[in-house]
Amino acid sequence: MSLTLYNTMTRSKQLFQPIDPARVTLYVCGPTAYNRVHIGNARPAVIFDTLYRLLNTLYPKVVYARNITDIDDKIMATAAELGEEISSVSQRYAEAYFDDMAALNNLAPTVVPYATDHIPEMIDMVSRLVAKGHAYAVDNGVEGEQGHVLFAVQSMRDYGSLSRRSLDDMLAGARVEVAAYKKYAGDFVLWKPSADHEPGWDSPWGRGRPGWHLECSAMIEKHLGDSIDIHGGGQDLIFPHHENEIAQSCCAHDGKPFANVWMHNGFINIEGEKMSKSLGNFRMVNDLLQQYPGEVLRYVILSAHYRSEQNFSKDLLDSAWRSLDTLYGFLRSQTAVVAAPCDVSDSEAYRALLDDLNTPVAVSELHKLARQMHGASGAEQALAKGRLLAVAHLMGLLQQDPEAWFKGARGGDTISAEEIEELIAKRNQAKADRDFQTADAVRNQLKELGVTLEDSREGTQWRRD
C-alpha cells in the first residue's frame, strides 16, 4: 500500500516517502484568532484531519501540528474595538475554533503551537537570518521605520519556486505601495516595531512583534524539525505565506529542504460567489452548526476533491443530510448486528484515499458498503458492517449512534421525544382497533411537526425530518 500525493511544488502527484517512517511530520496552517472561523477554515481542517487519520494507518507515529496565530494586527484591531486585552480575544476565538473543529469530528492535532509562546524562537531565527546575510534591520532612525527587520528576497536563489513566479513579474503587477525602507520591493517583514500602545517584545532591534510568516517557520523548526514531510493549507497561502516560510526556513537552515510535499486545498464559494467580507456572505461554521449537524458539513467537504473549488449552498447541505440519513438508516436497521473486526486496507475506499485523498470516491464506497451490508446476512453481514464502520471512521463519519442521529434536534423542534412516543402509542392502539382514520391523523399530526414514522414488524420507529 503506497500513498500518492499531489505536490504543489512539482505540480504533480508523487509517491509519498517520509523522511523518517518512524516519525512522519505534518504541519497545517491554522487560523488567526480574531473571529469565529468561517466554513473556508473548516475545509483544510477536515481535509488534513482525514490525511492525518490515513497516515496513522500507515505509520506508527505521525506528528500533526496545527498552529494558532494569536498575535496579529487583525487581532489587535478587534481587541481595540472591543476594548479587550489581545490575549483574551485570541484565547476566546482559539477556544471557539477548537469547539467548531471538534463539532466537525476533527481529531485534535498532536501539537497546537501558539505564536506568542514562541517569540524567543522567532527572534532567534531572525538573528540567524541577519547573520547569514538573508535579512537586514532598518536602522535609519525614522519613526515607524526604525526597528523593522526585512527578509532580503534577492539573497535567495530559488525564491518563488512554489508559486512559480518571478520577482519581476510579481512586482510589475503589484498593487501595493512599496515602503521606502525596503532595499528591494519584494522584501517582506520578519519583525516590526511596536508603538507603545501596541503589544511587543524586546528584541535586538527594539521592542516589536513578529511578521506574519515567521511563526510557522519557527514553530515547525521547534516541534517538527528542519525538514518536514507535508505542509498544508489553503491555496491562497501559496503566495506569499508559504513562499516566505520556505525562504525563512531554507535560508535559516543553509538550504536544507523545508517541506517535501506541499498540499493546498481549493476555496469554498457560497451560492456561486466568492466568500468575502465585501459581499457579506461569510458562512461561519458556528452559524451553520445551528442548522446542520457537524457531520453534514464534514460530509459535504469530503464529497468534493480537496483540490477543486467547492460551492456551498443550502441545496448541497440538505442533500448531504439526506445522504447521511440513508447511511444511518442502514445502520439503524442493523443495530443488532455486531460489527466484525476488519482491516480497512482491504477496501476500495482505502485505495481511493491513498490516491491523493480521493474522498469523493471513498464517500461513494460508503454507500456501496452500506448496501452490501444491508443485503448480506450472518457472518458476512457482520463483516460488512465492520468494514463500513472502519472505512467511515477513517473519514470521521458515521461514528454516532444511529438512533441518536435520527432523534437528535434538527432545529426548530416543537415536540419532545416523550410526546412523540405518546402519540405513537395512541396510533398503535388505533391501528390495533383498525381505526385507520385516527392512525393517519396521528401520522399527519406528527408529520407537520417534522416527525416521520416508519412502521415495521418490530414496531414503529420515528425520525425528525
Added chain:
RNA sequence: GGCGCGGUAGCAAAGUGGUAAUGCUGUGGACUGCAACUCCGCCAUCGUCGGUUCGAUUCCGACCCGCGCCUCCA
C-alpha cells in the same frame, strides 16, 4: 499585464484511450391498511470546433465560457 484552475446528467461529484462510479432529486413498479424505510427499473455520450488514433469524454491544438492568485485572506 504575469501565473494558474475549471467546464461530465435537474443538482453534486468521480473517472477512464475502447461507448461514463456514486449520492440527492424526479419517475415507473414491488412492499405497506395508508405511508415511511427498503428493493427492482428508468433518466448524461462528458463546453465548441478541428487533429492524432482502429477507436477520445479521456492525448494535442484553437476557440468560447466561468473562476482564482499577484504580499489582508482557508
